[in-house]
Amino acid sequence: MIERYKPNTTVAWVVESPKGFLFVEENIRGNLQFNQPAGHIEAGETLIAAAKRELLEETSLDLDPHGVVGIYQFPNQDASVIYLRFCFYATVDEALPLTPIDPAIHACHWLTRAQLDQQSLRSQFVKTCTDDYLAGKRYPLELLHCQMP
Template sequence: MTERYKPNTTVACVIEAQGKYLLVEELIDGEVKYNQPAGHLEAHESIISACSREVYEETGLRLAPQGLVGIYQFSASESLAFVRYTFYVQLDKIITSAPIDPAINALAWLTLEEIRSLSPQLRSPLVIKSINDYLAGKHFPLALLNDDYF
């Protein structure tokens, strides 16, 4: 019998202010990587509340997602796969903050061009893909996600 496919459920948030996007810098296997604030869904937690929690832990900002950008399936390797719910928050101005999670080295507000220049250091191709989708107007209501039975 083959092992059942069980992708990790993760959340991420595109946070935009004044044409810049908030990324977190972290050390993964000895290499600096950049990502949107993101993490795993925990037990007894809705997908939307997971997003708020991860944003707070990784940025120190208490923000509620305003909408959904998309749901992405990504295979990082033969044995590591993800289903990533990516949300968005649009702010009027850039907010200075600091991460709570010690695994996050720093925060950076970057333009899309600056993020593209970091391509080899992005945690996954979903960083750029989700920003491009956000810019293309993929803004879906949170009501798409039913958490009545979690």
């Protein structure tokens, strides 16, 4: 019998301000790495509810997504886990100072795309999602159909 495929479903954000894009600096096994605000969906959550919760926990920012940048399927570094990432986007009028609620988040940063190239990244998809957004890949939230009991 073939083992059932169960990717880890995650949500992420591209948030743009006049000062750049929002990234979190997180402690991953003792190393500080940059990522978009992102995380796993919890039982009973819709994709949008999970995205809003993760953004709030990691940055203290309470936003509704404006749309979807893309849906990404990729393995972790040793290919032992496969992720299915739903990336949302929003824009804000000013780059407010933010305070992480999640203790795993060391700090929040507003960075330009060029500044992102100088950072240690959690995965290549931090750049991929940002680049897709900059390339105009933006889809309406109606792309998603979420029905939870």
